[in-house]
Amino acid sequence: MHPQNALTDSVLARLLENLATAVLLLDHRGTIIFVNSAAEILLESSASRMLGSHYSDCLQSEPGGLSALENGLSTEQSFGQSTVRFTLLSGSSIIVDYTISSTPAEIGRPTGDAFRLLEMQAKDHVRRISLEEELQSEHQAARVLIRNLAHEIKNPLGGIRGAAQLLGKALDSSQDTHQTTRLSVPTSGGGWSEYTNIIISEADRLKNLVDRMLGPNKALHLSEVNIHEVLERIISLIEVECGSDIAIRRDYDPSIPEFTGDKEQLIQGFLNIARNAVQALTQPGSKPCFRPEIQFKTRTVRQFTLSGKLHRLVLKAEVIDNGAGVPPELLKNIFYPMVSGSASGTGLGLSITQGIIGQHTGIVECESEPGHTSFIVYLPLENAL
Numbered sequence: 001m002h003p004q005n006a007l008t009d010s011v012l013a014r015l016l017e018n019l020a021t022a023v024l025l026l027d028h029r030g031t032i033i034f035v036n037s038a039a040e041i042l043l044e045s046s047a048s049r050m051l052g053s054h055y056s057d058c059l060q061s062e063p064g065g066l067s068a069l070e071n072g073l074s075t076e077q078s079f080g081q082s083t084v085r086f087t088l089l090s091g092s093s094i095i096v097d098y099t100i101s102s103t104p105a106e107i108g109r110p111t112g113d114a115f116r117l118l119e120m121q122a123k124d125h126v127r128r129i130s131l132e133e134e135l136q137s138e139h140q141a142a143r144v145l146i147r148n149l150a151h152e153i154k155n156p157l158g159g160i161r162g163a164a165q166l167l168g169k170a171l172d173s174s175q176d177t178h179q180t181t182r183l184s185v186p187t188s189g190g191g192w193s194e195y196t197n198i199i200i201s202e203a204d205r206l207k208n209l210v211d212r213m214l215g216p217n218k219a220l221h222l223s224e225v226n227i228h229e230v231l232e233r234i235i236s237l238i239e240v241e242c243g244s245d246i247a248i249r250r251d252y253d254p255s256i257p258e259f260t261g262d263k264e265q266l267i268q269g270f271l272n273i274a275r276n277a278v279q280a281l282t283q284p285g286s287k288p289c290f291r292p293e294i295q296f297k298t299r300t301v302r303q304f305t306l307s308g309k310l311h312r313l314v315l316k317a318e319v320i321d322n323g324a325g326v327p328p329e330l331l332k333n334i335f336y337p338m339v340s341g342s343a344s345g346t347g348l349g350l351s352i353t354q355g356i357i358g359q360h361t362g363i364v365e366c367e368s369e370p371g372h373t374s375f376i377v378y379l380p381l382e383n384a385l
Contacts, residue, residue, distance in 0.1 A: 020303050020310045022096075024118040030055050030073060033115070038303040042122055044090040055118065060087040072100040073116050096120040153210055161203040168196030220262040220359055227259075227317055227379075228252055230266050231296045234274050238294070246281055251297040256315060259381050261360050269356035272349035273319045273364075273375045280323035280373065295320040306363055306378055313381040318374050326368040334366055 013034065016023045022042040025034035032055055035047040043050070043058060050058050056066055061084070072079030080099035087093050098120045171193060235248055274294065281292035297318040304314040326334060335354045350364075357364045362379035 018310075018312075019119075020305055022120040022122075024050075024055060024058075024120075026055055026073065026116040026118060028116070030070075030116075032058070039120070041302060042094065042096075042120060044088050044092060049089070058089055061085065069098070069100070069118075073118075078102075094122055096122055153206070157203050157207050157210075161200055161207075164196045164199035164203070168193045168200075171196065220265065222260050223263060224258045225261040225263050225266060227256060227266075227298055227315060228254075230263065230270060231298070231317070233267050234270050235296065237271060238274050238278060242278060242282075245292065246278065247291050247293040249293060249295040251295060253298050253300060256298055256300055257381060259315070259379065261379070262356075265356045265359070269353040269364075270317070270319065270377070272353040273377075276349060276375070277319055277321035277323070277373070280321055280326075290322060293322050300381065301378070304378065306380060307361065311380045311382060315377075315379040315381050317377045317379070319377075320372065320374045322371050323373060325370040325373050326366065331366060331368055335364070 016025065016034065016036045019036060020038060022039035023034070023036045024032050024039055027033050032050050032053055035043075035050050039050075040047055045058065055069075059066070059069075068079075068081055068084075072081075078099065078101040080097070082097045083095055084098060085093055085095050098118060101117050101119075102115070231250075231252075235250075238246070239248065277294050281294070295318070297320060299316045301314045301316050302312060304311050306314065335350050354364050357377055357379070360379055362377060364378075365376045367374045367376065
């Protein structure tokens with residue numbers, strides 16, 4: 001019998017399979033008898049390869065490094081350890097927090113021996129979730145502040161615009177009827193109405209700027225979305241704007257399914273990221289060591305947490321450029337409105353993108369170092385068609 005078959009139809013197996021943390025179920029000898037999907041991803045090995053092996057064959061450490069784990073397994077008490085480095089079968093290394101606990105004997109093997117449950121969570125995964133929650137809290141506070149400021153700004157703008165319209169009509173009427181006025185009519189342009197029109201147009205411009213700061217507020221028009229059609233639309237626009245000055249690379253996973261979303265909004269969101277990359281590659285003083293290049297990359301991620309919710313399947317779409325990178329002092333605040341590393345930028349594009357991706361219950365992140373900047377968009381695929 002396959003080592004995992006004993007658990008295949010059990011409630012325990014279904015529960016463990018849906019956990020976000022990596023789980024190995026061991027018998028009293030330390031033999032692996034169950035591996036969930038999260039463990040396959042974390043340990044970079046398939047269940048069929050690990051099942052029936054001793055856990056020390058899959059998790060290697062420095063001499064003596066497994067002693068704490070062995071001691072924990074030898075007792076029936078729960079045990080945990082933080083920041084432990086293991087070397088995997090693939091040769092790569094991971095840093096994890098792990099806990100060991102016993103399952104009741106009645107759900108163990110017929111001999112009555114209890115299983116030992118080894119849970120592991122990658123340290124960077126814990127850090128990413130913590131950072132995501134922190135940033136979401138900060139951005140939510142910023143959005144509340146901006147919304148309040150926008151309300152205070154738009155009210156007087158409406159009054160200024162209305163007063164300018166009335167003043168323009170009154171001045172035009174005065175000129176038409178040749179009424180006496182202490183103000184001499186300008187000899188150039190369109191008279192006093194030219195100045196009132198400037199006031200009106202500037203008030204409208206400021207109102208539009210405030211609306212953009214608030215981000216997207218329209219309801220999503222949901223339909224079937226193919227992420228590669230979205231990215232190809234972005235690429236066609238960038239190629240028209242830049243010609244052959246910037247090389248475009250594609251690295252797509254063709255198996256990614258369609259999902260439900262607002263295609264036009266997603267195009268706008270990814271276009272803002274791509275144009276940010278173009279600015280980084282073409283701004284004065286930017287001299288990449290190699291030919292300027294933007295790469296569009298798609299993958300799927302399993303058992304991924306977004307906004308505190310575990311998703312079984314998530315789209316990971318990256319826009320990568322080889323520019324000078326984002327200055328460290330801007331990186332943490334790059335998605336805030338009015339934050340820009342470019343003298344000609346408004347600092348609104350990435351903030352708008354974050355709002356659009358947020359409406360799709362996803363997140364957008366940025367990782368940057370000189371020569372490699374990656375904007376990563378995660379979108380849930382549970383509603384994939």
